[in-house]
Amino acid sequence: TLLPVIAGVRVYPEYIADGALVIDDETGLIINYGSREAMLANYVLTATNDSQEPVQIHDHRHKLIMPGFIDTHVHYPQIDMIAAYGEQLLDWLNNYTFVTEANFGDPKIAHDTAQFFLNQLLANGTTSAMVFATSHPLSAEAFFAESHRLNTRMITGNVLMDQNAPEPLCVPAEQSIRDTQNIIDNWHERGRQHVAITPRFAITSSPTQLRLAGELYASHDSVYLQTHLAENRDEVAFVQELYPNHKGYLDVYDDMGLLGRRTTLAHGIYLETPEYERLRATGTQISHCPTSNLFLGSGLFDLPKTLSYTGVSIATDVGAGTSLSMLTTLSEAYKVQQLQSNQLSAHQGLYQITLGNAQSLLLDDKIGNFMPSKEADFVVIDMKATALLERRMAQTKTLEEQLFVLIMLGDDRVIEQTIIAGQSRYRKSAV
Ligand code: GUN
Ligand code: FE
Numbered sequence: 001t002l003l004p005v006i007a008g009v010r011v012y013p014e015y016i017a018d019g020a021l022v023i024d025d026e027t028g029l030i031i032n033y034g035s036r037e038a039m040l041a042n043y044v045l046t047a048t049n050d051s052q053e054p055v056q057i058h059d060h061r062h063k064l065i066m067p068g069f070i071d072t073h074v075h076y077p078q079i080d081m082i083a084a085y086g087e088q089l090l091d092w093l094n095n096y097t098f099v100t101e102a103n104f105g106d107p108k109i110a111h112d113t114a115q116f117f118l119n120q121l122l123a124n125g126t127t128s129a130m131v132f133a134t135s136h137p138l139s140a141e142a143f144f145a146e147s148h149r150l151n152t153r154m155i156t157g158n159v160l161m162d163q164n165a166p167e168p169l170c171v172p173a174e175q176s177i178r179d180t181q182n183i184i185d186n187w188h189e190r191g192r193q194h195v196a197i198t199p200r201f202a203i204t205s206s207p208t209q210l211r212l213a214g215e216l217y218a219s220h221d222s223v224y225l226q227t228h229l230a231e232n233r234d235e236v237a238f239v240q241e242l243y244p245n246h247k248g249y250l251d252v253y254d255d256m257g258l259l260g261r262r263t264t265l266a267h268g269i270y271l272e273t274p275e276y277e278r279l280r281a282t283g284t285q286i287s288h289c290p291t292s293n294l295f296l297g298s299g300l301f302d303l304p305k306t307l308s309y310t311g312v313s314i315a316t317d318v319g320a321g322t323s324l325s326m327l328t329t330l331s332e333a334y335k336v337q338q339l340q341s342n343q344l345s346a347h348q349g350l351y352q353i354t355l356g357n358a359q360s361l362l363l364d365d366k367i368g369n370f371m372p373s374k375e376a377d378f379v380v381i382d383m384k385a386t387a388l389l390e391r392r393m394a395q396t397k398t399l400e401e402q403l404f405v406l407i408m409l410g411d412d413r414v415i416e417q418t419i420i421a422g423q424s425r426y427r428k429s430a431v
Contacts (some may be wrong), residue, residue, distance in 0.1 A: 005431060011092055011150060013347055013350060013403075015353065015399055016033070016034065016035060017036060018034065018036045018037075019033060019034065019035055020034065020035070020036040020039035020040065021033045021039075021065060021370055021376070021378070022039050022043050022248075023376045023422045024383040024422070025056075025422055026174065027335075027422075028113035028151070028376055028420075028421030028422040028423065029373055029374065029375060029376060029421075029422075030044065030371065030372055030373065030374050030375070030376050031368055032372050033370040033372075035097055036267070037143070037171060043386065044056065044057065060380050060417075061403060063380050063381060063382055063383075063416060064380075064381040064383055065368070065378050065379065065380050065381070065393045066350070066354065066378060066379055066381060067208070067354040067355070067368055067369050067370060067377065067379075068125060068126065068127025068128065068354070068367070068377035068378055068379055068419075068420075069124070069125045069126045069127065069327075069353045069357075069368070069379065070126070070127070070128045070129065070313075070326075070327035070354065070357035070358055070361070070363075070368070071121070071126050071128075071129040071130070071315050071316050071324070071326060071329075071357075072129070072130045072264055072285075072287045072313035072314070072315040072319060072361060073130060073132075073226070073264065073266040073287040073289055073313075073315035073316070073317050073323075074129050074130070074131055074132070074270055074315060074316050074318050074321070074324070075131070075132040075197050075317070075318060075319060075320075076113065076117040076118075076131050076133060076143055077100060077101050077103075077104050077110075077113060077125075077130070077132075077134050077139060077298055078097060078100065078101075078132075078158075078318055078319025079113060079116065079117045079120065079318060079319060079322070079407050080100050080103075080113060080319075080326075081096045081097065081099075081319050081357055082318055082319040082321075082322065083319075083322060084096040084097075084306065084319070084343070088234070088296050088297050088298070089231060089232040089233055089234070089235055089243055089296050089298060089320075090232070090235060090238070092296060092320065096173055097319070098166050098169055099166075100319075101134040101135070101169060102133040102166060102168045102169055102261065102386035104133070104136045104138075104139040105136045105138070105168070106175075107138050107142065107302055110133075110134075110136065110138055110139045110142035110143075111142045111145075111146070114139075114142045114143040114145075114146045115146050117143075118143075118147060118152065119426070121152075121282050121324060122150075122152075122325050122414060122418045122420075122425050122426035123412050123426055123428075124323075124324045124325045124326065124411075124412045124415060125325075125326065125327075125379040125381070125412075125415040125418055126154060126324065126326060127153070127362075127367070127377035127378075127379075127418065127420055128153040128154060128155075128358075128363065128367055128377065129130055129154055130154075130156070130196060130224070130226055130264060130287075130315075130361060131143065131154060131155065131156040131292070132153040132156070132159055132198060132200075132226070133156050133157065133158055133159060133198075134158070134159055134169070135158060135159045135160070135161045135169050135171050135176065135200075135324050136158065137158045137179040137182065137183060137411075139158065140156050140183050140187075141183065141186070141187070142155055143156050144156065144186075144187045144190075144193050146194040147192070147193060147388040148187075148190065148191050148192075148193055149425065150420060150425055151191065151192060151420050151421050152192060152377075152420055152425075153192035153193075153194075153363065153367060153375070153377070154180075154192070154193060154194070155193075155195070155224055155226075155243075155361070155410050156195070156196060156198070157180055157183060157195050157196040157197055157224075157226075158176065158183060158198065158264075159198050159199075159200050160173075160176045160177075160180070160197070160198060160200065160205055160209055160213055161176075161199075161200050161204040161209075162176065162204070162205060162206050162209045163193050163203075163204060163205065164174075164203050164204050165200075165204045173205075173206055173208045173209035173212055173271065174212070176201075176209060176232060177209070177212045177213065177216055179295040179328075180195070180198075180213075180216060181216065182356075183195055184220065184223060184362075188222070188223060188233060189222065192375075192421075194199050194222075194224060194226070195223050196223070196224035196225060196226045197213050197216055197217050197223060197224070197225045197226075198225075198226050198227065199213050199225075199227045199258070200227065200228065201228040201229070201235070202226055202227075202239045202242065202243070202249065202252045202253070202332065203235065203239060203242065207256070210252070210256040210258065211254070211256050211257070212260060213225070213256065214256040214258050215256025215257065215406075216378070217257060217258065217260070217262075217263075217287055218257055222262070223262070224262045224263070224361075225258055225260070225262060225263040226262075226263070226264050226266070227253065227263075227265060227266070228265065228266045228267055229249060229250060229253070229265040229266065229267055229268050229271075230250070230267060230268050230270040230271055230275075230294065231266070231267035231269060231270075231293075231296075231298050231299075232269075232270075232298045232299070233270060233299075235313065236249055239252060246284050247274070248271075248272060248274070248275055249270075249271075249275070250271065250278055250279070251275075251278075253265075254278055254282070259279075259282035259284045260282055260283060260284060261282075261285075261362065262281075262362065263284045263285065264284075264285045264286075264287050264313065264360065264361070265276045265279075265284060265285070265286055265287065266286075266287045266289055266315065266317060267287070267288075267289060267292075267293070267298065267301070268286040268288075268301070268306060269293065269298060269299040269300070269301050270299065273316060276305070276306070276309040276310070277309065279306075279310040280310050283310070283311075283312045283361045284310060284359075285310060285312070285313060286306050286310060286311070286312050286313070287301065287313045287314070287315045287317075287360075288301045288306070288312055288313070288314050288315065288333065289314075289315045289316065289317035289320070289329075289331040290314070290321035290329060290332040290335075290336045291316060291317070291321040291322045291323055291328065291329055291332045292321040292322075292330060293336065294336065294339040295320055295321065295322050299337055300339055302337060302340070302342055303332070303333075303336075303337055303342060303344070304342055311359065311360045312352075312360070313352070313356065313357040313360035313361070314326070314329060314330065314333055314349075314352050314356075314357065315329070315357075315400060316329050322414075323411065325410075325411040326353040326413070326414055327406065327407050327410040327411055328410075328411045329353070330344075330349040330350075330352075330407045331407050331408050332354060333349065334349065334407070334408075345400070345404075346403035346404040346406075346407055347400060347403070350403060350407070351409055354368050354369060355368035355369045356368075375421050376419060376421055376422040377419065377420055377421060378414075378418075378419050379415055379416075379417070379418050379419070380416045380417040380418075380419075381406070381410075381414050381415065381416065382414050382415075382416045382428075383402060383406055383414065384417040385413045385414040385416070386409070386413055386414075388409060389405070389406075389409050389410065389414070392405050392409065393405060413428075415428060416428050
């Protein structure tokens with residue numbers, strides 16, 4: 001691969017103007033990266049002399065390659081109702097979301113939608129995600145089957161719901177936990193798949209279901225947990241009504257044993273200082289979903305404050321989020337911070353959607369940058385994919401300016417190719 005390389009290393013990306021990424025086809029792992037000259041000298045020339053293995057060179061001159069993007073919170077069944085008009089969270093769930101999710105008891109719908117969704121992720125340069133299925137166990141299994149086939153690193157689980165939702169989506173507490181246990185047995189750490197225990201949120205699970213979820217979480221040391229937290233004022237008030245004796249929304253999850261380093265809570269907009277302190281004490285991670293927060297009119301996420309307490313990742317939250325593109329998501333994250341007079345630089349943003357999100361999910365030993373022995377998940381980006389981008393890029397003077405323009409104006413159109421563990425899984429069709 002001959003190209004300019006950017007490897008997300010902490011907040012400051014490493015940029016190589018004329019670089020190369022060396023990959024082992026067999027294992028799908030990165031062997032090394034560096035200047036094209038050095039990589040050619042160290043690998044290509046020696047390999048052709050000493051070994052039978054032919055070295056294939058893919059030339060991506062004038063393109064940018066970056067680690068694949070990671071989306072830490074997204075609902076795959078909701079791709080079928082993205083952009084549903086006119087409601088805020090609780091009405092949006094009742095009027096659109098639950099209606100669509102009820103269809104996923106049909107294995108054909110689950111399989112077709114999982115396949116479509118995963119292909120859309122790849123078309124947007126997203127190579128790993130933490131995903132909600134529905135309460136039907138087969139919705140999670142269909143997703144894992146398709147992800148396993150593509151060899152993408154993904155996290156999902158059946159959604160736990162047993163109250164305050166339509167009857168077909170409710171699964172009794174004990175049954176739903178047995179479903180998750182089965183899915184763990186079948187899929188957890190099989191290939192690149194991981195299971196997350198997935199209570200939808202405090203409103204749609206009984207105290208019994210939440211407590212059983214906490215016990216299941218405590219009994220596994222590498223299974224994840226994902227849910228929603230304090231996204232919307234009416235939601236927070238409803239939780240307070242359901243749990244009048246708890247100190248707040250987070251305290252419900254805390255009491256049920258749902259917090260910890262492997263837990264990711266989406267949103268966290270309406271939190272009090274003691275709740276931030278519990279996030280810090282337990283290592284619980286927050287996933288910020290800017291397009292969703294704007295679309296549902298949920299509120300403005302306080303990024304600097306949350307970051308001062310715990311790890312924050314950035315995510316799309318489709319179908320409340322309006323785009324699967326992590327570039328578009330960063331562009332909206334920037335604007336949400338602008339409304340609060342906070343900054344979000346291009347370097348910080350691109351770090352976040354690669355190595356930063358990998359760290360939040362405890363996957364930074366495997367993905368997130370180009371360190372030797374990591375898995376070769378990466379994207380080839382055309383910085384001049386549109387007439388506007390080409391014209392605007394011609395006016396830029398620095399790399400950081402170019403990357404900022406890419407974030408503001410880029411989306412799936414800039415993704416030329418997506419590679420999963422060394423295998424090309426998506427190529428933009430020629431126009
Ligand atoms: N809270 C509970 N369920 C959902 C969901 O599906 N989407 C969003 N944005 N928030 C939720
Ligand atoms: Fe969500």
